[in-house]
Structures are given as structure tokens and as C-alpha cells.
Amino acid sequence: MPTTKRALVTGVTGQDGGHLAELLLDEGYEVFGLVRGQNNPRRAAAEAEFPAVTMIEGDLTDPFSLTRAVEIASPDEVYNLGAVSHVGYSFKNPTLTADVTGKGVLNLLEALRLTGRAETTRFYQASTSEMFGGLDYNRPGAGYTESSLFHPRSPYGVAKLYAHWIAKNYRESYGMFVSCGILFNHEGERRGREFVTRKITDAVARIHLGLQDHIELGDLWPKRDWGYAGDYVRGMWQMLQHDTPDDFVLASGETHSIEEFLSLAFAEIGVDNWRPYVRQNPAFMRPAEVDILLGDPAKAETELGWHRDVDFQGLVSRMVAHDISLQQRQGAGSLS
Template sequence: MGDVTDTRRALVTGITGQDGGHLTELLHDKGYEVFGLIRGQRNARKEALEAEFPYVNMIEADLTDQTSLIQAMLTSEPHEIYNLGAISHVGYSFRNPQLTADITAKGVLNLLEAVRVTGMAEKARFYQASTSEMFGGLDYNRPGAGYNEDSLFHPRSPYGVAKLYAHWIARNYRESYGMFVSTGILFNHEGERRGLEFVTRKITNAVAAIHLGRQDHVVLGDLWPKRDWGYAGDYVRGMWQMLQHDVPDDFVLATGETHSIEEFLALAFAEVGITDWRSYVKQDPQFMRPAEVDILLGDPSKAERVLGWKREVSFHGLVQRMVRHDIELLKRDGAF
């Protein structure tokens, strides 16, 4: 695999999200013409997207509206399609399961059908963003080894269930119509672009605010769950590598190690010189989910062996990067 030499076109859904930002940057650096699918004329993130990525060709479309997706295909004529669009917050999916199903599950079917009926499947390679939440913490009979591509699924949230449908319908289109469809089963990946509604960014933003004297505590839910946390920039590189591979397939991207939310907190506060972090943390039942996944550990050996993928940013480096970014961001903005 090497960098792209001829101008290629990529269509990215979910381009205003964390992964969309990292992927857009990577594709542009590799010489792609990037098309981004955004929802509605008054999309709150449109202005920020235009400012950060003025080279992106924006297309207004919606994963729940197949007609608009067909038009998006005809407009962009992509060589590669990265479907990152979804209702992606687990907690939110419990409050809005119907919307989660419509966008995160059925939206993928709509997009795949748009690719198929327009004939784009003959030249376009399709990436589907699957998730470790499909596993759901079920005992996988591989103690300490982590989930791999053959592990059993047992989602424990509307988000995980919706993603599982999306994963299987993507595989079905690959097997039924011979489409080049690869799925990336990504474990938790974070970074500077993570939304404030996610626990990692909520923590680093709060730590930065506490450090600057603009906040005195952070309110969280359970602190014991363990996750396999990596850096989003490393993971979008893996997405790209999947579509450069000769054969479409399913790949787990993970670090192969787990850390609890408590560990994340300890490292984040240590970055600003606070060792007794517990006095700055309060817990509230409203942030605790009806069903929680105890531990998620991934086995990325297939991606490492077949794609040559390897994570570069360590867990400590990830936390450090996020805290330092949020400190600088709050200093620059001059506001909490």
C-alpha cells in the first residue's frame, strides 16, 4: 500500500464528527477530493467544518432519505465511501432508541442500496463503521485474549443493537452482490475532536477547567467500567488501510489493553499536578446506564498481520494529548 497518486474521490458520512475530521485530514493529505455528507441547511456544525476544511465539497443529504443518498452518489461518483454517520452515543441511544434505529441501522441499508442502484458498487469501495459495543461484554471464552472478528455478539444498548444490524447488512451486501464492503470493528478511540458528551472528553475538559480555576468538580456516572482506549487518528488510518487492501473483510482495531475510567481520571488529573483527584469527582445516577458493559478488550492481531496496522499513541499519550489540548483551547477561548 502506498499513497494515492491519481486524484481519487471519497464520500464521507458523519464528516462533522470526531472520526470524520481525522479522516478528512488524512484523505486530503493523500490527495483525495473529499465530499462530505451533512444533514440539513442549518446544520450547526457546517460553519466549523467549512472553516477547518475549506476544501471539502459538502452535499446535503440524510441517511433516512434514500433519494438524497442516490443524488449524493451521482454527484460525488466516489471511489471510496466511508460511512461514519450514526447516532453514536450509547447513553443517548437509551433515551432515543427509535431515532438510533432509523439512522444507525436502517440508514446503512439506505446507503448501501443507493450505492447498488446507482451502479457505484462497480467501482466504489465501502467502509462501514462497526463497533466493539456489538460484543457487549459477553463471556467470550478467551480469558485475557480480547474479542476478535470471530467472537460472539451480545449488544447491551440500542446503539449496539443498531450497529449490529448495520454490520450484518453490510456483510450481506458484500456476500449477496459482490460489493467491496469492509467493516471496521473499532474499540473505543478518543482524541481532541471528541464531543463533550463523551466521558473521556468530559473528563479532560473538566480537568482543564479545574486547572484554570473555572470549575471545581466534574459529575460522572460509574467509574469502574474498563475500556480498550486508543487514539482516533490511529484508527482512521486503519479505516483507509482496509479499503486499500485487495479483499474486503472485517477487522478489529484495538490496543489489546484495558483501562478503567478511574485510571483515565487519575492520569488526567496527574497531568495538571493533582494526585488526590477523588475530591474533584462527584457521581450522579442520571449518568448511569440501564445496562452497562463491564469490560471491552480487543484483539487487533488480524489487522496488524494483514493490513500492517499498528496503533502509535499510547494510553498515557492519549490522555496527555487531550488534557493539554483542552487547556490550550480554554485559554484561547477565554471561556468555560
């Protein structure tokens, strides 16, 4: 009888962490989740949704806690999804972003190495399309690939680029099985409301139910390569089942503007003209914006057999439907 695999997931309380915990449990793994602090506001929800996941307290900025977590979990696979992951927030707190999102990866890799698990544990690093920064000197007009040049335009992107390169360095220096997933924007019903897609679908649901009358946003013209988080998390897992460690872009291969997202979201509630409901607020505009991000997932599709099940319209539709249902349940709960 095969031995049950063990996985340690940082960022388990986030969007991708939730999808990944669900996938790993379905695959028969014993799952351990790293959670920061005793009063983590998301911990209770994660424990309620995934009672089979063993939570371990730790912090990516605390090497000792990571060593302890690795010793407890004794993982066959580590998925590093933990980060200060909001681009706008990274401009306000660049030092924290560097410490968690960048140096935290070094701390976790060192924890594996110093506990003697460098040769036996497979490591996934959550890299990001924000490392490209919307500037491509190699393939103008085409999607970014694993070999495209990087030019991050936010503290978040810069920190992720350090994390990406230190992960590759440990793969090359110590022979560790380290794969980096360069994921383009991926959204879903687990997305935090501080992110523009979920902010839009939550507001559309509330407008539909008469709970608010408008939404405030920053720039509407940037274009992103958007997909469904559940599809992309499956790609993470596939990377660690692959024969050799490598870097892979996960993307849809198409871009859509925030205006397009708004249009589809409001169409879900029967509103053809969304503009009267949207106000632009300079407070939500970034010091340096990325115009367009477009990925080329050909390598992942060919070598991993990865594919997407949810298209852009399907993504928007399921997010709006979820938020309408959520608001209705919360409203019913407040009346009970």
C-alpha cells in the first residue's frame, strides 16, 4: 500500500491555499498549513472549511518557526503561497513586502536545507506575472514566456523577482527539486475583496440587492490575462508531479481590461450601461501601473498537460453568482 504523501502549504488561508488544500486532500495527501499568529482572522474559516488540515503556527520572517514547521510536517512537498500579495499595498509597505514575499522564501528554503530535506522534498515557489511589469523587449505584442525579460514595476513585483531567483539558485546550487510557477492573474470566489475583480463582483451583487449604489475604482484601462484560480492551482500540483523541476507560465493567452470585466459583471444582473454605477478615485491609482500582461502557457500545456476549464466569461459569471448568493445568505442570517 503506497505511503500517504505529506504536504506543507504556506498561505493556506488565502485564495490559492484554499483551492490547493481542497485538491491535495482529494488526492489523499496529509496536509499541513502554515498560519501566522494566534489571532489570524482567516484561521477559523480555514479550519472550519478544512478540518482535516493540520495548522502549524509560523511566520515566513521567522526562520526558527519555519524549521519547526518543517520538522513537524516532514513534508514530501512544500507549496510556498505565502506573501504580502496585494500590489497596491506593497507601495505602502515595501519593507514588509520585501521581508515576507522576498526574504521569506530564502528562510523557507534554508529551513528545508538545514533540516536535511533538500534532496527529498519537492518545493513549489509561487512566482508571478508582475515580475514582467508589462514591458517585453524580446517578444513585442506576444505573450510572455519563461524566457522573457523581467522588469517589475512595484515593490511586490521586485520582491517576487528576488524570490524567483533565489528559488532557482537553490535548485542549481543544491540540486533541490524547485519549480517556479509564473502565474498570471487568477481569480475566483475565494479571492479577497481587496482585489479589483472581487471588489467588482461583490459590489455588483450588493447593487443588485439594493445594498449600495456605486463602486469606487482606480484606472479602468489596464489589461490582464485572467483565469480561474482552481485551474491554476491544479497546474501547481502538476509541476511537482513532473519528472524534473522547471519554471512554467500558467496563463489564458488572452487579455481583458477592467472595463470588460465590469461590463460582463453588470451584464450578469441585467445592467447594460455600468458607467453610472462606477466612480474613479485617485486614491486607488498606483504610482506605476502595468499597462498589459499577457502570458503564453504553451510550455505548461505541452509538458505538463495543463489546461483551463473556466474561460473569462465563465469566471466573471461564477464570481457574480457566488457573491449574490453570499449576500443573500448573510442577509437571511442577519434576520434570523
